[in-house]
Amino acid sequence: MNLLETCRLVFLNLIENKFKVFLTSLGILVGTITIVLVIAIGKGGEAKVADQFKDLSAETVYVNLNYKRLENKEMSQIEKLNMNIVEQIKEESTTIEDLYLSVSSYMEVKLGNEKVYTSITGVSDGFDKVSNLEIDEGLQLDEEDQEYENNVAVIGKNIVEKYYGSSENAINQTIQIGNNTYKIIGTLKGKGDGLQGLNPDDTIFLPYAVANKFMDTNTIPKIVGLSDDLKHVELTKKEIMSTLDYLLEDSSVYVIDDAGSRIEAALSSAKTMNLLLLSVGTIVFIVGGIGIMNVLFLSVKERTKEIGILKALGIGNNEVLIQFVLESAIISSLGGVAGIVISSVIMPLMRYTEIAVVDSIEGKIIAFCFAMITGMLFGIYPAYKASMLKPVDALSIE
Numbered sequence: 001m002n003l004l005e006t007c008r009l010v011f012l013n014l015i016e017n018k019f020k021v022f023l024t025s026l027g028i029l030v031g032t033i034t035i036v037l038v039i040a041i042g043k044g045g046e047a048k049v050a051d052q053f054k055d056l057s058a059e060t061v062y063v064n065l066n067y068k069r070l071e072n073k074e075m076s077q078i079e080k081l082n083m084n085i086v087e088q089i090k091e092e093s094t095t096i097e098d099l100y101l102s103v104s105s106y107m108e109v110k111l112g113n114e115k116v117y118t119s120i121t122g123v124s125d126g127f128d129k130v131s132n133l134e135i136d137e138g139l140q141l142d143e144e145d146q147e148y149e150n151n152v153a154v155i156g157k158n159i160v161e162k163y164y165g166s167s168e169n170a171i172n173q174t175i176q177i178g179n180n181t182y183k184i185i186g187t188l189k190g191k192g193d194g195l196q197g198l199n200p201d202d203t204i205f206l207p208y209a210v211a212n213k214f215m216d217t218n219t220i221p222k223i224v225g226l227s228d229d230l231k232h233v234e235l236t237k238k239e240i241m242s243t244l245d246y247l248l249e250d251s252s253v254y255v256i257d258d259a260g261s262r263i264e265a266a267l268s269s270a271k272t273m274n275l276l277l278l279s280v281g282t283i284v285f286i287v288g289g290i291g292i293m294n295v296l297f298l299s300v301k302e303r304t305k306e307i308g309i310l311k312a313l314g315i316g317n318n319e320v321l322i323q324f325v326l327e328s329a330i331i332s333s334l335g336g337v338a339g340i341v342i343s344s345v346i347m348p349l350m351r352y353t354e355i356a357v358v359d360s361i362e363g364k365i366i367a368f369c370f371a372m373i374t375g376m377l378f379g380i381y382p383a384y385k386a387s388m389l390k391p392v393d394a395l396s397i398e
Helices: 003-016 018-052 083-092 143-147 157-163 208-213 230-247 259-302 304-312 317-352 361-387 391-396
Strands: 060-065 096-111 114-123 135-138 152-155 174-177 180-188 203-207 222-227 254-258
Touching (some): 060 230, 083 222, 096 208, 157 180, 222 230, 230 254, 317 361
Parallel strands (some): 114 203
Antiparallel strands (some): 096 114, 152 203, 174 180
């Protein structure tokens, strides 16, 4: 019997058992939808991480408190970072491109006629370059503002939109912090969530010396720097720590992190979640494959006499094997195609949830391949059992 005739027999059997085929393919259908969505969610997670760090250089380094080493120390007892230390690091380091000192607090601010709580951050010169903060309208804080401690401010995009409507309206307006008034000289372009708990879009930036005057004594400044090359990040960290070691009585209360490690950790977490979700989809496929295997065993039992007649007519073991494997492959393919179609309908609906998804052709191809392989693998054993039936035994079964 040639392949064309085998295919004809397979299709005739599938058409005669349409409802059974539908029920059998449901497991594969659900598995295909799961795999497509899992890959889309995984890619969405990676895209979200990439978007979060898109404006952040992997060469960025941070000098923060090492909370593991603080033990019973009070914040007021910790030796603080200052501008002298920043200047010393700049002078001694061979790999630092730039760095700045930063101090932050959450305080009440009067914006127009409204009093709100928002982030106030004092920054020294170079903060815009290191943190890649671009001016949307007006001016950036400069060396003169730092040197003369001018009462000026640069504000984030969310503050602009919420309280002033536009950057043009915000420029030259004043804000009040405590008893002091500050003139808005610039607004920032939208940045999104940042690292170190700071969202520039919701922050008011002041010259470091100005902000440091009214900060709580327990507020600890930090240093943010930029290495001149990704390959030099580790050396930059060592150089900074070397300077801190002799300038501070106890430098162990500080630790130096780099953005590259944080980005890697975030992407690694996203990939781990992808594997976890993919394993769930694989389990669904296995359940679907077991369903196919059970149905094929039942089909072999129901068609034992048919198999006996075919063998009596000279059909070989391999041809019977191919017939049942082909039947399994077609059932799983139908489930795979239906799953891909349904997932294409579900995907746009995911936009209404908080789950980030990225639809992709490779996701659909992988899901379809999973469906095909699962169907064929679980169909081989029933097909083998059918092919090994002896004609005399098959014909004698009632």
